[in-house]
Amino acid sequence: MFVYEYKVNPKPQQITAINEAIRTSQFVRNKVLRYWMDHRGVGKTEMFRYNTQLRKEFKFVEELNSHACQSAVERVLKAVNRFYDNCKKQIPGKKGYxxxxxxxxxxxxxxxxxxxxDNKKYITFTDNKGIGTLKLIGTRDLNFYQLDQIKRVRIVRRADGYYVQFSVQLDPRDTVKPLIPSQKVVGIDVGIKYxxxxxxxxxxxxPKFYRNGEKQLNRINRKKSKKYRKGKPQSHNYHKVRNRYALKHLKVSRQxxxxxxxxxxxxxxxxxxxxYEDLNVKGMVKNRHLAKSISDAGWSSFRCWLDYFGYKYGKITIGVSPHNTSQNCSKCGEKVQKSLSTRTHVCPHCNYVEDRDINAAINILQKGLSTVGHTESYKLGECDPLAPLEQSCGVTIGL
Structure with missing residues (x-):
């Protein structure tokens, strides 16, 4: 499943209509969630029936397309099922209620x-919200795909404007030619210094994008805090600074x-x-001393893209246990204890000297090669390369 994204420049009345459609979708989702909370044990059928009841009861809900209302219900179902799955698996900590x-x-x-x-350069929303026709700005050509391949259309509001996304049912391997084998193997060790x-x-x-932009982010945030008025409607200047703050965060995340x-x-x-190392990033960011640096490095996003490109181009990506990859000597296999501050691996047993991270990468490669062919665990990491990118990795193919 591919997600193609296009920029749109709606007129002021269209912006009002889009925002109203988004609020209506949120209203349906919250009402269905409240219905589930008040009637614990209701299933999918009862939720969709309640959605039909909402469309009869509220005119502004009826104005939104019925399939858009159903998508809001599906979001509730996804959250509820995830909560039940976490409870069934007895995941420690919060279960994601x-x-x-x-x-x-x-x-x-x-x-x-x-x-x-006809030329697939414009999209018209035909429900009664009044969004109308929007021009799609981007280089991706939808003429290569049939209409029945487009399974979802989403309008997204960001700090820098509005976007339209198309979820196209397509196998990534059908869009590229096979690569000539490079006859090379590599192990990689992600870190904070490198x-x-x-x-x-x-x-x-x-590159430390967040660290480099943190000074400017903090300055804008202080301006935003000074203009905030507790318990009162916020001024136009407050919303201007708030948007500047959001734009800077959006730039950092895109970088x-x-x-x-x-x-x-x-x-x-x-x-x-x-x-690569099969790291528990979710658990590692609980360390308050390293959380910011780990999040700034983007390990989880890198791992998702690595698995996706590996599937797309027919290459093998293996996640191995990170246990002792930094401590063991890659030459003789003996364990050499070292703290995080020790950046050079010096083995007293075989006198092997190497950078700590490179030594770990060699150990990771050795583990990966010994794992090839084993099927006892899922070796492609947490992201399913066959799942829609928007769901599994939070990534989107750009304009």
């Missing part, structure tokens, strides 16, 4: 409620996403086999 939404930024249509123009170190000795510097995508694609194209 469904919460009400107050700042929804998108509305999703299925196969109705919208219509593409973004990653390869077993062959290459080092990828850590990080493009960086990890570029590095992952380079590794996939230059190697036939990639081994």
């Amino acid at each position: 469904p919460k009400f939404k107050k700042n929804t930024r998108s509305v999703e249509y299925k196969v109705s409620g919208w219509k593409l123009s 973004f990653l170190a390869e077993s062959c000795g290459n080092i990828e510097p850590n 990080r996403e493009e960086f990890v995508k570029r590095v992952a694609l380079r590794l996939i194209k230059s190697n036939d086999f990639i081994a």
Whole structure:
């Protein structure tokens, strides 16, 4: 499943209509969630029946396309099922009890409620919200795909404007030609000082996009706080500064996403086999001393793109256990205890000296090669490369 995204420039009345459609979708979701909370044990059928009742009861809900209302119900079902699954698996800590939404930024249509123009450069939303026709700004050509391949259409509101996303049912391997085997293998060790170190000795510097922009972010945030009026409607100047703050965060997140995508694609194209650490990033960010640096590095996003590109180009990506990869000597296999501050591996047993991260990358490669062919666990990481990118990795193919 591909997600193609296009920028749109709606007129003021269209912006009002889009925002109203988003609020209506949020209203349906929250009402259905409240219905589930008040009638514990109700299932999918009862939720969709309650959605039909809402459409009869509220005129503004009826104005929104019925499939868009159903998508809002499906979001509730997804949250409820995830909560039950976490309880059944006895995951430690919070189980993810469904919460009400107050700042929804998108509305999703299925196969109705919208219509593409003949040249597929314009989209018209045909429900009674009055959004009308929007011009799609982007380089991706939808003429290559049939209409029945487009399964979802989503309008997304971001700090820099509005976007329309198309979920196209397509196997990623059908869009590229097979690569010539490079006959190379590599193990990679992600870190904070370096973004990653390869077993062959290459080092990828850590760009630290958030750290570099943190000073400017804090300055804008202080201005926003000074203009905030507690218990009163916020001024126009407050919303201007708030939007500047959101734009800066959006820029940082896009920089990080493009960086990890570029590095992952380079590794996939230059190697036939990639081994990486199967890190528990969710647990690691609970360390308050390292949480900001780990999040800034974007390890989870990098891992998702690595698995996706590996599936797309027919390369093997293996996640291995990170246990003792930094402590063991890659030459003799003896364990050499070292703290995080020790950046050079010096083995007293065989006198092998190497950078700590490169030594770990070699150990990761050795583990990965010994794991090939085993089927006792899922070795492609947490992201399913066959699942829609928007669901599994939170990534979107750009304009």
